[in-house]
Amino acid sequence: MINKIGKITIYVNDQNEAKKFWTDKMNFIVKLEKNMGPMTWLEVGPSEDEFTTFVLYNKDMMIAQNPKANVSHPSVLLSTTDIDLSYGKMKENGVEVGELLVMPYGKMFSFKDQDNNEYLLREDKF
Numbered sequence: 001m002i003n004k005i006g007k008i009t010i011y012v013n014d015q016n017e018a019k020k021f022w023t024d025k026m027n028f029i030v031k032l033e034k035n036m037g038p039m040t041w042l043e044v045g046p047s048e049d050e051f052t053t054f055v056l057y058n059k060d061m062m063i064a065q066n067p068k069a070n071v072s073h074p075s076v077l078l079s080t081t082d083i084d085l086s087y088g089k090m091k092e093n094g095v096e097v098g099e100l101l102v103m104p105y106g107k108m109f110s111f112k113d114q115d116n117n118e119y120l121l122r123e124d125k126f
Helices: 015-025 059-065 083-092
Strands: 007-012 029-036 039-045 053-058 077-080 101-103 106-112 118-123
Touching: 007 015, 007 059, 015 029, 015 039, 015 053, 053 059, 077 083, 083 106, 083 118
Parallel strands: 007 053, 077 118
Antiparallel strands: 029 039, 039 053, 101 106, 106 118
8 A cells, every 4th residue: 555655745935945944954955846837846855865755835825725724834753863963964054953852762853944844853773
């Protein structure tokens, strides 16, 4: 049946600002960018090899298409194998990061994007 998580939509105020945040500050790459009339379909991901992408979708466009759509902040948990390196690099890149937390199940911290959406980055060691 289902074998992968394909895409996670993040509703943004400005696709160009979101693209800059994810590519310049988070070191993601543009996986797909296609003009579709009044909008652009824009997908970013951490690497060329990663299948799962974020679709950066304009909030106003979504509300115009579906007034009942929930375009509030995403609830996304990302993973890293080196939390200390990631924390330092994100701070260096000007990303607003929260306190680095050490929990019984691992280290993590929150961070915010250009629209003030909050994410969590957790160190996964399997």
